[in-house]
Amino acid sequence: MEFTLLPLAILFTSLGIVPLLFALPERSARLRTTINLTAAAIKVGLVAWLSWRVSQGTIYGVGFEVLPGLAFKLQADPLAILFIALSSILWLITTIYSVGYLEKGPHRARFFGFFSLCVAATVGIAMAGNLFTFLLFYELLTIATYPLVIHRGTAEALRAGRIYLIYTLAGGLVLLVGTLWLWVMAGSTDFAAGGMMADIAAASPVQALMLFVVLIAGLGVKAALVPFHAWLPIAMVAPAPVSALLHAVAVVKAGAFGIMRVVYEVFGIHVAVDLGVTLPLAIAAGITIIYGSLRALTQDDIKKRLAYSTVSQVSYITLGVALASPIAAIGALAHLIHQGLMKITMFMAAGNLAEGLGVKSVSAMNGVGRRMPGTMLAFTLAALAMIGLPPLAGFVSKWYLASGGLDAGQGWVIALLLASSLLNAAYFLPMLHRAWFVDADAGAGAQESARQRPIGWMLSAPPLVTAALVLIAGGLANAPFSPLEWTRFVVAIEYRE
Amino acid sequence: MSEFASIDWLALTVFAPLLGAVASFLAPRMAPQIGFASLTVTALCVVMLAAQVIAGGPVIVSLGGWGAPLGLDLRADGLGIVMLGMTMLVGLFVSLGALDSFSAAREGEENARMRLYFWPLWLLLLSGLNGAYVSTDIFNLYVMIEVIALAAIGLTVLTGRLEAMRAGLEYMFASMLGALLFLMAVGLAYLQAGRLDFAGLAAHAGEPAMMLAFALMLVGLALKTALFPLHFWLPRAHASASAPASALLSGLVLKASLYILLRFWVEIFGPGSLIGLTVGLMGTGAVIWGSVQALRTQRLKLLVAWSTVAQIGLICVAFALADTIGAQTAWQGAVLLMVAHAVAKAAMFLAAGRIAQETGHDRIADLDRTHLRPTLAQFAFALAAISLIGLPPSAGFAGKWLLMEGAMRAGAWIWVVVAMAGTLFSVAYLSRPLIGFLRFDRAPDPVGEHHGWAIADAPPLMLAFIAAISGLAAVQIIGVLDIGAPFGPFP
Numbered sequence: 001m002e003f004t005l006l007p008l009a010i011l012f013t014s015l016g017i018v019p020l021l022f023a024l025p026e027r028s029a030r031l032r033t034t035i036n037l038t039a040a041a042i043k044v045g046l047v048a049w050l051s052w053r054v055s056q057g058t059i060y061g062v063g064f065e066v067l068p069g070l071a072f073k074l075q076a077d078p079l080a081i082l083f084i085a086l087s088s089i090l091w092l093i094t095t096i097y098s099v100g101y102l103e104k105g106p107h108r109a110r111f112f113g114f115f116s117l118c119v120a121a122t123v124g125i126a127m128a129g130n131l132f133t134f135l136l137f138y139e140l141l142t143i144a145t146y147p148l149v150i151h152r153g154t155a156e157a158l159r160a161g162r163i164y165l166i167y168t169l170a171g172g173l174v175l176l177v178g179t180l181w182l183w184v185m186a187g188s189t190d191f192a193a194g195g196m197m198a199d200i201a202a203a204s205p206v207q208a209l210m211l212f213v214v215l216i217a218g219l220g221v222k223a224a225l226v227p228f229h230a231w232l233p234i235a236m237v238a239p240a241p242v243s244a245l246l247h248a249v250a251v252v253k254a255g256a257f258g259i260m261r262v263v264y265e266v267f268g269i270h271v272a273v274d275l276g277v278t279l280p281l282a283i284a285a286g287i288t289i290i291y292g293s294l295r296a297l298t299q300d301d302i303k304k305r306l307a308y309s310t311v312s313q314v315s316y317i318t319l320g321v322a323l324a325s326p327i328a329a330i331g332a333l334a335h336l337i338h339q340g341l342m343k344i345t346m347f348m349a350a351g352n353l354a355e356g357l358g359v360k361s362v363s364a365m366n367g368v369g370r371r372m373p374g375t376m377l378a379f380t381l382a383a384l385a386m387i388g389l390p391p392l393a394g395f396v397s398k399w400y401l402a403s404g405g406l407d408a409g410q411g412w413v414i415a416l417l418l419a420s421s422l423l424n425a426a427y428f429l430p431m432l433h434r435a436w437f438v439d440a441d442a443g444a445g446a447q448e449s450a451r452q453r454p455i456g457w458m459l460s461a462p463p464l465v466t467a468a469l470v471l472i473a474g475g476l477a478n479a480p481f482s483p484l485e486w487t488r489f490v491v492a493i494e495y496r497e
Numbered sequence: 498m499s500e501f502a503s504i505d506w507l508a509l510t511v512f513a514p515l516l517g518a519v520a521s522f523l524a525p526r527m528a529p530q531i532g533f534a535s536l537t538v539t540a541l542c543v544v545m546l547a548a549q550v551i552a553g554g555p556v557i558v559s560l561g562g563w564g565a566p567l568g569l570d571l572r573a574d575g576l577g578i579v580m581l582g583m584t585m586l587v588g589l590f591v592s593l594g595a596l597d598s599f600s601a602a603r604e605g606e607e608n609a610r611m612r613l614y615f616w617p618l619w620l621l622l623l624s625g626l627n628g629a630y631v632s633t634d635i636f637n638l639y640v641m642i643e644v645i646a647l648a649a650i651g652l653t654v655l656t657g658r659l660e661a662m663r664a665g666l667e668y669m670f671a672s673m674l675g676a677l678l679f680l681m682a683v684g685l686a687y688l689q690a691g692r693l694d695f696a697g698l699a700a701h702a703g704e705p706a707m708m709l710a711f712a713l714m715l716v717g718l719a720l721k722t723a724l725f726p727l728h729f730w731l732p733r734a735h736a737s738a739s740a741p742a743s744a745l746l747s748g749l750v751l752k753a754s755l756y757i758l759l760r761f762w763v764e765i766f767g768p769g770s771l772i773g774l775t776v777g778l779m780g781t782g783a784v785i786w787g788s789v790q791a792l793r794t795q796r797l798k799l800l801v802a803w804s805t806v807a808q809i810g811l812i813c814v815a816f817a818l819a820d821t822i823g824a825q826t827a828w829q830g831a832v833l834l835m836v837a838h839a840v841a842k843a844a845m846f847l848a849a850g851r852i853a854q855e856t857g858h859d860r861i862a863d864l865d866r867t868h869l870r871p872t873l874a875q876f877a878f879a880l881a882a883i884s885l886i887g888l889p890p891s892a893g894f895a896g897k898w899l900l901m902e903g904a905m906r907a908g909a910w911i912w913v914v915v916a917m918a919g920t921l922f923s924v925a926y927l928s929r930p931l932i933g934f935l936r937f938d939r940a941p942d943p944v945g946e947h948h949g950w951a952i953a954d955a956p957p958l959m960l961a962f963i964a965a966i967s968g969l970a971a972v973q974i975i976g977v978l979d980i981g982a983p984f985g986p987f988p
Contacts, residue, residue, distance in 0.1 A: 022876075065972045067895055068829075072969065106937075136889040143888060153937035162932070169924055172888075173917055180898065184905045 004062035014120035040092040073129030083126035100458025117144035131189035167231035171221025178214040195268020223255025240351025248344035282322035288315040293423035328404020335397035337483035349379035367440030378467035393474040518620035528616040555981035574981030595741035597953035622648035664733035678717030721754035725783030735802035740850020748843035777817025783810025788922035797859035827903025833896030841884035844960035864933030880961035895971035
């Protein structure tokens with residue numbers, strides 16, 4: 001017995017309000033905020049209910065045929081829940097932040113319309129029951145995020161938008177070809193625990209190998225795998241809440257999540273290992289991790305430094321998937337959530353620095369800790385978590401990844417993670433040092449940070465909330481319904497033989 | 498129901514608009530009313546006919562009671578219904594747009610002439626289009642393409658501007674040459690086979706004279722479809738006509754000749770792979786050349802017109818797959834692409850017309866320099882672009898998917914690459930105006946989001962919206978399309 005209503009309702013909470021948001025006149029700010037927050041809150045409630053029911057064994061799914069033999073299919077499996085839970089909670093928080101951030105700014109109707117569409121796309125990506133449906137939402141995500149990236153409408157924003165569009169649409173096209181090829185080759189694009197490529201991989205391994213490469217290349221663009229990563233640091237010209245969402249849940253996560261689906265549920269982890277594709281993928285992820293961190297070291301622009309850090313951190317997920325060990329998989333999945341919480345905190349904090357103090361570069365961060373203690377507290381917590389300080393969230397994912405590396409017999413992973421953590425420390429600690437321990441009037445950026453503007457609670461509270469979540473996700477990692485616990489539930493399914 | 502079944506919906510789809518054309522010509526003051534009445538009747542006929550076909554399979558009517566080869570058979574199968582439906586959908590919305598564009602409230606001699614002649618010409622065109630989709634013999638088709646050409650040329654020159662006249666003359670030249678070639682082919686085929694109906698001709702397929710006839714038809718129809726390198730007349734003709742006329746010319750008129758080519762291909766001649774390859778290569782040339790020109794042009798309407806050249810080229814790739822195992826899928830894709838292009842391109846021309854009307858110009862480079870932003874028209878343009886590019890869940894996506902699937906099943910990766918290139922090209926040229934819409938730092942005054950809402954914004958918006966989401970109904974469209982197995986039995 002399948003229940004169909006709940007997945008559709010969850011999709012509808014963000015998709016259904018899109019026309020409403022577009023049609024609303026620019027000046028009806030209060031009504032727009034009410035609609036946004038109500039929908040976001042309802043969605044969190046529905047997702048909570050869905051998670052509870054799915055953990056009790058209820059199966060949710062809905063599907064209808066779109067092209068001959070190919071269905072539009074949504075299913076709420078545990079892996080999907082992991083991603084929807086992240087996106088629904090962060091949507092609520094980011095909506096509050098956006099309302100504060102864009103107060104009295106232009107084009108708010110357009111902004112919130114596309115913002116909602118973007119969240120709807122992530123929900124679809126999470127619940128897609130086959131690669132075909134995944135592709136539909138993957139492309140929708142591109143369309144929905146483009147107007148957000150270029151929201152300011154300046155020459156710089158448009159240039160960034162063009163690069164963003166070239167990368168993501170080309171990636172989408174490659175994924176389309178891969179999906180089509182999978183359909184022609186296997187006669188199905190369904191996600192199934194354990195995969196469905198076993199027979200084909202045995203019969204024609206070369207084709208299966210090429211298919212894997214095409215699919216991963218298509219997904220790697222959004223996941224910002226080197227050498228497809230260049231769009232991400234450029235796209236940070238977007239308004240702060242957009243960057244926050246892009247880096248935490250929407251775009252990069254869609255890519256990482258897709259890689260997960262392809263490895264686990266299209267090919268199946270055992271088939272992928274037999275094809276010999278997992279080690280190269282792990283190495284590609286490893287290169288990305290180190291490269292991103294190295295580039296982050298030299299960035300003076302705060303958001304750019306954070307963006308390169310994302311390039312590095314998101315590949316932890318890919319690494320964990322590619323190590324083909326259940327323990328590493330737990331690390332990967334947990335990091336999907338943890339990285340989201342950490343990175344959204346940091347981007348919102350960076351947005352606050354820019355809004356409240358006009359601070360946009362690392363060299364201007366001197367003494368900001370005393371001037372915006374709440375924001376910097378959140379930033380500090382998230383940064384320490386990124387570095388991997390116990391008991392924060394980042395430590396938990398790194399711990400499992402490292403153990404997974406040993407479990408998979410890949411000792412180099414330990415060295416990689418150590419190097420990455422050192423690099424994380426090398427680019428985050430100077431920021432914290434400047435913020436807390438250097439006087440405001442010292443240093444080159446003193447002029448830049450001269451002005452101060454009060455920011456409302458809508459800007460100051462969200463990063464504190466997400467920072468608290470970082471603390472909770474790490475500290476209470478073993479509590480029921482923590483990301484880690486849910487992750488174990490998922491991995492148990494994916495690795496079932 | 499029984500008395501409804503006795504009504505000849507099939508013949509009415511052709512004669513209702515024809516009567517309307519005559520009536521609106523005779524009573525020009527009442528033209529819009531007569532036009533809508535006749536459109537409504539025609540739409541009803543199409544709906545009833547579609548219901549008949551879906552319920553009971555292809556409908557065949559012998560006019561005058563004699564069947565082929567002596568008399569005139571009209572037939573509606575799945576393919577015909579899809580084309581009729583497409584024509585009706587686009588036609589209704591464009592008519593709504595025309596109602597506003599040419600309303601009596603707008604001043605000017607040009608406008609008065611349009612009000613006078615638009616409706617008779619458009620209804621005549623509709624009659625010809627519907628006639629083409631239900632014809633089963635090649636002479637009848639010849640008559641229909643002449644009717645279509647006559648009306649289409651009239652619509653092209655309707656503005657009366659010099660550039661439109663020139664473009665119309667070029668169009669007339671191309672169109673007459675095409676029709677002449679077609680007529681020669683008809684004569685040749687009749688001499689050879691002694692019959693004019695599809696089934697009778699199909700029995701003689703493969704004979705040298707028939708192949709010659711087919712070659713003549715191919716060239717003639719390629720001229721009318723503006724298939725590269727015979728596209729020379731299209732961009733100027735489509736760019737200089739009024740917006741509703743452009744929408745009809747680009748959305749519907751080209752599809753008729755493309756449809757006839759497709760019909761002949763699958764039902765009569767079934768030519769060899771070499772000719773298929775040639776058409777496919779012509780299509781590839783169109784994709785490249787049309788896109789390059791769309792990237793270079795300075796005017797919005799020309800860009801939209803050049804994109805038509807490229808898009809038609811992409812559809813023609815299906816012909817290269819006609820004798821492979823991917824044929825069925827590729828044909829389905831081609832028809833879906835035709836429908837998608839008709840709907841989206843009509844929307845795009847109407848939207849471009851609205852943008853030009855509101856901002857006072859259609860220079861792409863200056864779209865971002867105006868503080869007036871006709872938001873709804875721009876939004877419609879963007880939605881239509883989604884379908885033309887082929888992003889999900891648009892009809893364009895579904896069509897492209899099937900076309901590429903056909904190519905992949907046939908192992909013909911080259912056509913997959915052509916489709917991918919076409920997609921990337923379309924992103925490149927369509928993003929030129931889209932970026933202009935979204936750029937604000939070059940406008941001299943603060944940019945206003947809503948520059949009034951007009952009734953005329955509704956048709957492009959509705960059409961674009963339909964194009965953008967109808968990919969989700971692709972399986973239903975294909976279900977109708979396959980009635981009567983127009984592409985032969987499934988292998």
